[in-house]
Every structure is written in structure tokens, then in C-alpha cells.
Amino acid sequence: MTDLNVAVRTLCEFAARKGDLDLRYTPAPTSEEGIAGHGAVQARRGPRYQREVALAGQCSKLMVSGRADGYDPIAGRLEEIKTHRGDLSRVREAQRNLHRAQLRAYGALLCRQENLNQIDLALIYYDVGKDKETPITETALAEELWRELVQLCEQYSDWAEQEASHRHERDLALKNLTFPFPDFRPQQRALAESVYRNSIRQQTLLLEAPTGLGKTLGTLFPALMAMPTARHDRLFYLTSRNTARQLAVDAVHLLRKKQPGPLPLRTLELVAKDHACEHPDKACHGDACPLAKGFFDRLPAARKDAANHTGALTQGVLADIARQHGICPYFLAQEMARWCDVVVADVNRMFDQSALLHALVRQNDWKASLLVDEAHNLVDRARGMYSVELSQARLLRVRKQAPKALKSKLDGVSRAWQSVIRDHCPDISREPVMLDTLPGSLTGALNRLVSAITDYLADHPPDLALQELMFESLAFTKLAEVFGDHSLCELIRPARGKARLSIQNLIPADFLAPRFEAADSTLMFSATLSPGVYYRDLLGMPEDTCFRSLPGPFTRDQLEVNFTPDISTRQPDRERSLTPIAELIHRQYQQRPGNYLAFFSSFSYLNRVRETLQQQAPDLPLRAQRPGMSADERTAFLDDFNEDNAGVALAVLGGVFSEGIDLPGDRLIGAFVATLGLPPFDHWHDILRQRLEQRFGAGHAYTYLIPGLQKVAQAAGRVIRTPEDTGVIWLIDDRFLQPQIRNLLPAWWA
Template sequence: MRVAVRTLCEFAARRGDLDHRYTPAPSSEEGIAGHGKVQARRGPDYQREFALAGECAGLQLSGRADGYAPLANRIEEIKTHRGDLARISEPQRALHRAQLRAYGALHCHTTGKDSVELALVYFDVGKEKETVIKESASADSLWQELTELCEAYRQWAQQEESHRRQRNQALIALKFPYGNFRVGQRQLSETVYKNSLRGETLMVQAPTGLGKTLGTLFPALMAMPKAGQDRLFYLTTRNPGRRLALDSLQQLRDAQTNALPLRILELSAKDHACEQPDKACHGESCPLAQGFFDRLPAARQAAADFEGILTREALSRIAAEHTLCPYFLAQEMARWSDLVVGDVNRMFDQHALLHGLTRQNEWNISLLVDEAHNLVDRARGMYSVTLRQSRLLQVRRQAPAELKGPMNRVASQWRALIRDALPEEQTSDRDQTQFLDSIPKALLPSLNLLVSAITDYLTEQPPDLALQELMFECLAFTRLAEVFGDHSLCELRTGGRGKAALTIQNLIPADFLKPRFEAAGSTLLFSATLSPGVYHRDLLGLPDSTCWQAIESPFSARQLQVQFARHVSTRRQHRDSSLEPIAQIITQQYRQQPGNYLAYFSSFAYLKAAMDALQARAADIPVWQQHPDMGYEERNNFLDRFTADSRGVGFAVLGGAFGEGIDLPGKRLIGAFVATLGLPPFDAWHDILKQRLHDRFGAGYEYTYLYPGLQKVTQAAGRVIRTPEDRGVIWLIDDRYSQPQVRSLLPQWWFEDMTNKDANSNPAPNHLHKK
């Protein structure tokens, strides 16, 4: 039974309260850099990442101490932090010491030494200051302590080994919940199964209506035993995708003859799972944090024994029975679940829980990413941040006296930055934007001091949301500033005195995502729109060996009429003249076949003008429109207008809430008008993006404009045909749709009758061409 030393200690050596005070812990990048700085200060004989292994009480232990100094016979464990060391709680320090002493025990046991010197090194990444706590320990005492930890863990480990054997036996014999696969679904499943066994990275373009969720989960689960995989992560970019995955997994469980011993966990956002949002995450404030680790073993066992899916609701009930925080109980169960369903940020953002656990435990994981076409934009958001001058000034008005000084220093740096970069700002209220070649270095030290000051203040004071938000904004900015490069852009924008904003905008997420994908044993990214594959491979940082495959559509061209309005231009300079022809097209189609339609436009202004033109021509046609910033209820009301008995035209913005992820089958939607190519604006920002992508990949225009735009078009038009019984029409309104390059990016099944398809139209996965 294998176990990492850190996992062993986190299981058996944690005691007392949960303590997540407002302490800005270093990011993973900062932690790695901090370790490197400490290690670089040591002598030439110093051994970094000192590997240790051994057997104790029936467990095979392994781990890496951060360093070993042979001449001093000293093992070091480095822990990075930011700010006052006193903020690291006693339970957390005890855990650090237990881990270090476990390494010492393994070292003495392996080398036969009678004793060892142990050094716990706390490194402040802001001040680059070390605090070293040393102790000497005998081999006998260290081995006794390690044995006690292993004894505490062994029963759980035996249970987990038994669970894994039962799980693997059940997965080998897993039954599909339906008698037959849908058209194309079997091909998808076979492809996923083979990819898991080979441990490769694959992108699959599979059309909507195929049953992608079951078609990927079923084979990935079946492959786990043979592939030797420890965990399966099913990640989504939208909440509806997570619910669909959980529903599909319940279908799988219900279809089995015997109970399926598969531990499935739903990871929800903290905002949704927290039971005490008005309290801070530590024992002095929240009763669910007090004594958390003392009550955790019983709650963990109850969750492990739970026969259903560990949804947010199920975890909330278990946590309530043990007076625990359900959010952090879910974090704990992520260590012990076979299949985790969650948002993509759990694997890909700066503090990704699943990526950290994968590295710590050296898991062989299978990674499934649903709606993967959204991952480029989602990842750009994960590694972008905006620093707002107005937030600082607003918080400063009500700030306590001890924070006025640090805030004034930041405010002074803001004024200097604006004065040097945009001299006109002092006499003009108009918006001005400047793209900077580098991060303003003079601003960063004052931001770090402010973060430390706010942290110190919040440690001793009740929660203050405004201060907390300011602290996290400053901290996020400084972290990304430290890794700033050609993958990102720095933008300074002003709109009047006190309204400046400084943004680090990620352009190429590949540099950040590449290590995440490298940590996976096998990876599958799938969506209805993943063409062309090289675009996603390059921007996501996928391996050069990544393959791409298209799955046969279950739909026929006989179900869909694709009409082109080649006489209309929807370019910005031609939009006014396009309104009357668009209104004529919509009116003619509606008169010919009354029913429900969606009309997509590139902006709300264009949408409103086109709707007004339609009403002026045909006032009897019912219309309704998407508005900016629609809430949940308003979006539902918009969709509720589409019924089997209703008629009319809903106007929406391409790429918005109604451009993908909605199901209106049958007569609820019989057609769509797409009056745009979906191209982003031709402005200064996109010019820079185009140049960066050209410099890196040699495809600036395609990667900036053409591919993202046509992806939105395909998604929106895909709302029309949702089932094999649907019939509908799509109007593509723009003269550029006649261009061969544009036409080639549209789904080919729109134009091909299934009976005439070549037998080789869906070949095996192909390696993407290298540039």
C-alpha cells in the first residue's frame, strides 16, 4: 500500500481548528520560486529535492524533502509564506513538523544513522527572509512517531485498497445504461477507451445530440482498471454541463445489476457550498471550523461509506451531522474519490486543487474536458487581473488609521504612473488607453506592503469585505506581475480623475496550462466545435503529439436547410444598409413557415436596430430580445417564450447566454438567422493580440478573428437541430460566407446527405500538423 509522506501526515497528524484566515498564501509559482531561492543559498554539497522511501507498518512510503546537507546531516523542509510568520497557526506548524520528522525517520532508517538534524525553514516570499527552526532527533524516537502515524493510517489504507479492487472489478464489467448506442456514440466511446489505454491527448469534435456525456464517461470508466488510472476528473466550463454529467452518472449507477462501488464527488464553488458566508474561515469565528480536524475522521468515513453520489446536497447533509464545513469536507473528499465532477478551474487555475493533489500523490489521472472550445477564453480569464484605482480610493475613505499610510503610498504610485504614462489625464475626463511594454515596477513594492498591512489588520479584526477584496485584487496583480511575459499584455486605462485601471490581460494561456496537461495520464477534450484542432492545441499548450478526430453526426443534411444571403454585408460600415435586407429575409422566412426563430447579431445596438426594422416592415410578427446583464429569471423568461405552440422571433447577441448551451428541440425552435461572422472588433487591442499570435504561431488573423468567430456561428446555428427528429433552417447572412476558407469551417454534415457519405469520412484520430 503506497502513500506519500505528505498525504500520510495530512491524514494522521492534523488536529484542531480549520484555520483559513485572511492570509495571502503564496501561489504555486511563488512557492516554487521561493524554494529555489532558499536552495540556491546553500553550499555546493546541498542536495535538492532529496528523495526518501521506505516501508513502515505495512505501508510503502515515499516523498521528497526539500533539501539535505550531508556535512551537517541536516534535512530541510521549506515552507513559503507571506507576511507575519505568527499568522501560521499552531496546527499548521505541527503538520509541517510532522512531515519533516517523517522524512527524518526514513533517512535514519535507510542510512542507519542514529540521529539527524532537522530544519524547518519558513521563507517570506515578500521580504525574501528565512526563519529557521532547528532540532536534533534520534532515529528511535523518529521511527516510533512514524510508526504511530502509519498505524493510524493503515486501516484506512486497507479500506481504500479493498475499495479500489472492488471498483476495478465493477468497472471492467460496467454496463451501458441503454440497449443501443446512438449513431456515432459507439465510435466516440471506442475512441475514448483507446485513448485512455494509450495514455495520450486527444481532441474530439462530436456534434450536439450525440450523447457526448455518456459517450465519454462510460468508456473512460471502463478503461481505468486496465490503464492503471487512479482518478478520473470530468471538468466542465458551464454549470449545466456539471449537472448533466451527474445525471448521466446516476443513469450508469442505476443500470448496473449490483451496486457500483464508485465514489463520485461533485465539487462546487465556495459561494454555493458555504453555510456561514458571514463568518471567517477559522475556529474563532465559525462554529463549523472549530475542531474541524478532530471531527473530520468520522465525517470522512461517513462520506466514504455513502452509497450515492456525493453531490453538494449530500455533502451538506453529512457535514451537518458532524458539525463540519461542507465546502472543506468536499475538499477533503477530493483526495479519496474515484471520479470528481467540477469546473475547469479546479485543474487549470493558479490554485487548482486537483492539479495540486495529482502532483502530491503522483496519481495517474484520466482527464475529460467538456465544451472544451470555451477553455481558451476561460483560461485567459484565470490568468488576467485588473487593478482599479477607484477601489483603493473608495476603501481608503473608511480605512482605519493604521492602513492610511500604506494606502497613501499606493495612491501616490497611481498618480505617478498616470502622470508619466498619460499626461493628458490630469486635464481630461475622456477615456484614454495605453498599452505598456512592461509592468510598472515602482507600483509593486507599495502593493506588497499594502497586502501585508491589510493581512495583519484582518488577522485581529472582524471580517471586512471591502478590505478583503482590495487585498485580493492587489495580491492577484502582484502574482501575475511576477510572471509577466509575451503571453500577456499590460493595459492602462483612464476615464477621469481617480478612475484609472491597470490590467494584466492574458493572451496566450498555453504557457500556464501546459504543466497542467503534462500532469495527466490521458486527456480528452471534446466539443461540438473544436475545428481547427491546431488552434486549440497551440493556445491550450497541448503536446505536439495531440491527435484530433471528428465523430460522425447523428443528423442528416435532409433535416436542415442552409440558406446564404450573399448580397448582404454585415461589416460595421455597412450595417445601416443591411437592416432592410435582413428584415426582408426574416419576414419572408416567417411568412413561408411560421414558428419560433432566433436571430443573432454582433452587438446589442445592431440587434435593436434590426428588430426595429423588422417591426416597421411586419408589425404582426411577435418579437422579444436579449438585454445586457440579464439575470437568471430574465434568461428563463426569454427561453420560456419558445414553446411548441408559440410563434415569433427572439433576438440575441452571438456568443452570449443564448448562443450555446440551450436546448429548444422540436417546434420550440425551427430556425436561426445569423447576421454576422462573429469576428471580434478590429481595434488596437485585437491588433496586438493578432501580432502576438502571429509571432508565436504564424496565424495571427486566423487565431484572433476567423476561428473564434466561426466557432460562435456554429454554436449558435447548432441550436436548431437537437434531435434526429428535428427539422429546421439556418440563414447565414453575410457575403463572406461564400468564401471557401469560411465555408470550410462550417460543419460538413450541413451540406452532405448521410447516404452519400464516404465510408472513410470519419477516420481514426490524426496527429495535428506542426507549424
């Protein structure tokens, strides 16, 4: 067998971790902060200092390689830099031991490479909040370091051989992967060919693929087939909905079941911690949670069982394996993300500030293929990932009952709050105030508070209120450090002691660009991705991103699209529109009784139309969405769409019933859309328009038209779901006939 390659960090994380899982309130810097921290330390060194020193050497059966952070050949000193926040004593012993093991492994390679007898080793801990270095130094003999490296390699070599064999068998099987059905659906082959070419060419593609193509299987199958040729290490299928995640897991299961032989493909379903945690009332460390006690001692056996499992590692499967070995299922899943070929997860696992998958790609230098389902949602999701709100009320509640050790820091934040209010919002008002710059006194006070709470919680029982305040404050300070024209700062004071200060992201491109750069190939797909340049700009995708729109599998005679040149739903015209809209809905229902959805811009407008319908057509079966419906109520609302329960359901555009629901056949035969879906013309959106105009020269379209009409297309797209469906769409507003509006609607509606 050829040399087995392993990175120093991977080797140490596999073989050198022992003892308890311990995540006691030691908030870690983001990957961006870590990079900046490394740069800050390296910049202070002299001209002879060598940065990012490449090291490699054959040890046992392994070719071990990595990059040491810095080396001074004159002083004979090798450095490994680790970033942290708060008191260094809060970095747990297990973590420190891992850091030391990495440094000593680098030392062994350097001594062998440079023929040194001994080396000075320095573990540099850098506090990103205080810009402070703390060195921990030792002098080590080359012979001793090499002996330790051999021990690590011997622990890892059997696993490495297994992994190499698995990769060989996986790629062999994927080269001969067969489609699980006799033939493709209409346009599904074109979809698959586009995905395959994109993977092979290592490109980024925005692919608009209408409903009914079988996008889940039509993207997974070719992306898997391409993995051996593209030399992809991992495939990440990312989505925004749990139901879509399940569809992806089911698609891989179908592929596995339909192959003539075994398909050695490790598939992992990642779920949120809230859904996987067995002891949500306990903190994540060995003194509090039995599943954290001795976690790393029992992990190897659990990891082996998980790796040898022949089916998908779903939430339930991982829970069973974890239970057998007495370890935490959530962190077992985190570990298996290192070793699985396909990971099905929420988009935040690749794109948010502390994304696990992005970190693993960077750490292991993987060639990763991304499939992002329902990609039209990523703009809003990403804005949320890089936004945060600070609550004065939360601070005041905690301050009343806080321990004395934290009183001075809490008082400092309270005074900073008062200063911000006095300077920017002295009067009670529900109207927000936009701040040009962040209040430095408040962010400084928050940093000091975070450090104090971190230290306090390390020595005291868990306190949920303190934790929530700490995480809120930490999230704010992290985004404050990178505040720029991609975001805005909003202050609102609706009542005394109830002020809220938020950092709201407007342009996620600046944060997401490094995530796309880390991927070898990316496919963003959805039924609504036009115009592609909008998504490329706002998401920070590469300049050479390609766009393709596939024709739908449906014929034009399946869908009747109607316009209403004489009805306006503009705000001043709403009252005049009620009777014509009610008459239109009633007339359509009389012509073809069945199930219809009617969408409106607000609950207020919806209720006015409902009242009019009840007066003019009392025999028309009606039901309506209500604000704040529970999950059971939403399910019941959808269950009412059946052949035996015809009627018209009224809903709000952009709400839970306007996308992501599947009502094929006679469960839904028509939709009325009485709005362009435009966001409100308020101060906030005007600032967004200005920023987008400055950055991209398309402020109005990017703020109003494209987001609004995307909602329209998604809502109306509920009507035709299968090749057998027929239906009707009514676009109720004279503006739908304007050329600039019609050009943004799906082409096959023409």
C-alpha cells in the same frame, strides 16, 4: 494483502492534523511560486547538499515514501522547505504542526535508511515576497522519530486497507461495466471507442463531436471502463456550466443504477464556495465560525461517512453529512476530493492559479484522466483566470476609512498610482493606453500593502473592504511576477480617481501547459473544435495532441443551410442591410411558421432590424433579448419557445442565448445569423493579432476568423438537437461564401 503504499505528506495530512480549521488571511504562494521558492533555497546550499532525497521504508503495514527537500550528509542536517507570504507568525499553529510532522516523518525514514542514531532537522520557512529564510531547527533521536511514525501509520493503516480494498473492487466493477442502454446512438460508439483508446494510450485528444451524440455518457462510460487497464487513480470531468456538471452527475447515477451489481465508485460534485458556505458572514477560523471550530477533530468521522456513502457526494449530500458532524461542508468536499474516484467540477479546479485538483495530482503523483466538456470555452475562461484589474477607486475608498496602522502603506500605493498616471495617462480619456512594462514602483508598493493588511487582519475583526483590496492587490502582484509576451498591461483613466490598470492574458498556453503535462490522459471535447491546431496552440497542449472530428448523427436533409450572396453586414453596409434582412426573416416565417432565433453582432444592430420588421411585417410575432436580463427574465425568454407560441426571437451572437441552450423539436426550427461574429477591429485586438502572429504565424485567423465563426457554429447548432429535428439556417453575409470562411464552418453543413 500486498504492501500498502502511502506518501509522507498524505499520511501526515490524514493523521497529524488536529484542532480548528484556520484560514485567517494568510495568502499562500501559488504552486509555481512554491516550486521557485524551493529552488531558490536549494540553490544557496553547498555542493555536498542533496536535493529531493528519495526516502522509503516499511512501517507497520505500510510502505511509506516521499522526497525530502534537502539533506547535507556531512552536517547531518535534513531540511523541509515551506513557502509563505508575510509575517511568519501568521502561519497558524496547526499548519506548523503539520509541517513539523512531515519533517519528522522524513527524519525517521532517513535515520532508518542510513542507520543513523540521531539527525538535525531544519524546517525552513521561505518568504516568497521578501526572499527571506527563517529556519526552525531541532535535534531528534532516531528511536523517538520512528516511534512517532509508527503512531501515524497505525492511525492510517485501517483506512489504507479500506482504500486498497475499494480500489480493487472499483477496478473489478469497471472492467465489467455495461452500457446503460440496449445500444449506442449513431456515432456514439465511435465516440466511445476514441475516448477509450485515448485513455489507454495515455494521450491528449481534441475531439469534435456534434450535438446529438450523447457526449456526456459517451465520454464518461469509456473513460471509466479504461481506468483499470490504464491504471488511472482519478477521473476528473470538467465543465464551464452548472447544467453540464449536473448532466455528468446524472450520467454516473444512471450507470450505477443500470449495473447488475453494486458499482463501488465514489463520485464527488465540487461547487463554488459561495454556494456551499453555511456562514458566508463569518471568517474561516474557529474563533469566528462554529463549523471551523474543531474541524480536524471531527473530520475523521465525517470523512468515513462520506466515503461509505453509496451514491454521489452531491452538494446536498455533503451538506447533510457535514451538518451531522458539525463541520464545514465546503471544506469537507475539499477533503473528499482526495478520496473520490470521479470528481465533477468547474474547469477552474484544474486550470486556474490555485487549482485544487492540479495540486492533488502533483502531491499524490496520481495518474489522472481529464474529460473537459465544452472545451471550446477554455480559451476565454483561461484568459480570464490569468487576468486581473487594479482599481484606483477601490484604493481611494479604503484609504478614506482605513485604520492608522495601514495609512503609510496605503499612501505609498496612492503615490505610486499618481506616478503611473503622470507618466502614462495624464489626461482624462476613455481610450486605453498600453504599457510596454509593468510599473515597478506600484507593484512594490502593493507587495508592502498586502503584507501590512495580512498582518492587520490577523489581529482584527474581518473587514470586507480591506479583504477585497488585499485580494485584488495580491492577484495583481502574482501575475506581475510572471508578466511576459503572453499578456499585456492596459491603463485607462475615464475620470479623476477612476483609473484602472489591468494585466490581461492573451495566450494562456504558458500557464496551462503544466496542467496538461500533469494529466495522464486528456480528452477535450465539444461540438466546435475546428481547427484543432488553434486550441492546441492557445491552450499549450502537447505537440503530439491528436485531433478527430466525428460525423454528426443527423442526415443532411434534416438541415437546410442557405447563403445570401447579395447581403453584406459589414459596418458601412448595415443600414442598407436592414430591409433585405427583414424581408428574408418575414418570408421564411411565412413559408414555415414556427420558432426562430435571429442573431446579430450588437444590440444596436438588433434593435434596428427589429424596428424595420415592426414597420414591414407588423403581424410577425417578435421578442428580443435585452441587455442585463436577470436569470428569471432569461428563463422566461426561453420558456416562450414552445409549440403554442411561434415567432422570431432576436438575440446577440456570443450572448447567453447563442450556446448552451437546448430547444429540441418544434421549440426551435430555424436560425438566422446576420454576422460573422468577428471581434472589433480595435487597438486591443490588433495587439492580440500581432502577438499571435509572432508566436504562431496565424494572427488574423486566431484573433478574428476562428473565434467569430466558432460563435456562428454554436448559435446555429441550436437548431438540430435530436435525430427527429428538421430546420433551416440562414447565414446572412456574402463573406460566408468565401472559401476561407466556408472551410471553418461545420463540414456537415455543406
